[in-house]
Amino acid sequence: MNTPVTRTTREMKKSNVLLVVNALKALNSATKADLAAQTGLSVATCGTVLNNLCLTGEVLSLALDASSGGRPAQRYACNPDFFSVLSLYVEGNNSACRMSALISSATGDVLQQLDTVHPSLSLEHFFSYISDILTRYPNLQAMGIGLPGVIVNGVVASCDISLFNDLPLVPMLQEKFGVFVQVGNDMNYTAYGFYRSNCPQETAPVAYLLQPEGECTGCGMVINGRVLQGASHFAGEVSHIPLTPAADEQIAERLGKIVVTLVAVINPVMVALSGPQIQAQDLVAIRRYCQNHLPAQHLPTLIYRPSIEQDYLQGIAELTLESYNFHLAFER
Template identity: 30%
Template sequence: MENIGGNALVIKEVNINLVRRVLKEKKQATKKQIAETTGLSIVTVGTMLQHLVQQNEVLEGGLSSSSGGRPAQQYIYNVDYALALILFPFEKNGLILIRHTVVNLSGHCMHEAEVKVEIIDLATFEKIIDPLLIAYPSIQALGFGLPGAEYDGEMIVSDYEALLGISLTEHFRNRYQKPVVMENDVNAAVIGFCNRTQAAPDSAIVYLYFPERFPPGAGLYINGKLYKGKRSFAGEVANMPLGIPWGEESLLASFDLLCEAIAKLTVSVSSVLNPDSVVLYGSFLQAEHVHAITELCSTQLPASAMPKIILTEDFAADYLKGMIVQTLSTLEPNLQLTK
């Protein structure tokens, strides 16, 4: 949160943000209701609402019912005032595709499609983004979901060779003059899972993702925040020297070997992070795998350190939800007055 001193323009912006937040939470409210919630005077609330209505960020609704007094004007936050565009590549049946989704400020999907591409590079993304910005001129933020890691503005780890060493977020921020966020797949998935399940703010959750052809990755959610580490390398669990042949067909073909490998990884991360829950996803994982993994872990961890092991069945939904949350967060003003 940005702490700022007090002058007339800054105070006005803070007051606008207070009114904005109340309307987002309540969906609709009267001046009096907003004033009671924010502590602002009705006159100040009226001035802020006038500004927001002029900007089309707030809409005038109907009149509230009254038990005798004059009906009051209802105000509604316009969730279509700004939109966000989320893009992420994935593979299906040997093809490379990019999924692109446009959402409004409530996260409601306005447009969604998949396009087959030959290569993942900056030009490929631009060919998708440019026409979407024309079709949806209210798009105000871009989010990219990519396996890999960015440090000091450059892609230091990526499954796509053409992106290595590229300043992806800076490039698109300069090209489109809009906020840009880049997140890797499993980091976005843990955010989406925690948001969807309303994880407690003080919880610690590890999300382990097991692709069929690549080594696993982890997303770490600690005390209500995504944890990336000093150089955004946290969660690269494939580098842990556990002697596990990740990605080999022989591992996936054996129920026992697979459960032993995942249990070994789960015990390792649990011994370091002591999470409340370890969430597992792999298209090949079933409930019986989770039962066996839980049994193996319970023989190696004390009961007080044993996490709840959960199987999530929709990685794509967790991934998209996390990207929506991260991208929309760039459009949230975060101001606070200090003395």
């Protein structure tokens, strides 16, 4: 009697695919035995998954390993050309906007980086910019968009660039371009990019503060390797903390107050700080303020970042690739 395939069985198979793909990317190339050791799956299960992935072209069979007396093992690697990913962020306001884009392969290798400034951005310009990139990269299957605003379930609830306000941007882009789309907050992406490039094994909270022109400080937080979104995707909107400024308050004191608040709430092990109003030497005054208000054992490490660009783009690229791999596994 044939046992019907339950949803649980199907889900397990898809989960196995995700485990194998992620392990293969982490190892760059691997044998079935390597993947079994990395994932905890059996060699036979890894072999079945790899055979199916080779048929779709997502995984490539490489040369056989040198034999040590027995049968030489087949080595495998993810196919970097299986698809490409667009990571794009828009920054600025209604007066002027800048768009920065990164195109990467299925294995995360950078293919091209682009940058453009628009004195006055329109949706037509925005869509045209994406369309031009898709024309140049026809195998582009996923895009991640970063915006200075609050995004809830694919809808832009609020944004510093008003043309995006209330737009259901995820379904709009999916319908227009027919690719996987993810849209997120600028600071969440930036914090994750910083985390991945500086402390990817850290499980304690890590925070990232951005001080742009003006008083609207932004913050992103990563806890146990995951971005903290909050119940309504409002986590990190630290400009809403009612901090009463002193008459002659300097930017270092303002940021010091925010760091102290973060320590009291999430107790980060590390806080990165960036923005045009911050210089590396300001961290001395920020650290001194924190020392005056916190016990020494709770002080986080403060790190200056001269620009958010690479952290931002890396965060978009890695989170989009992670989400798309999950999407691929569960759409097979």
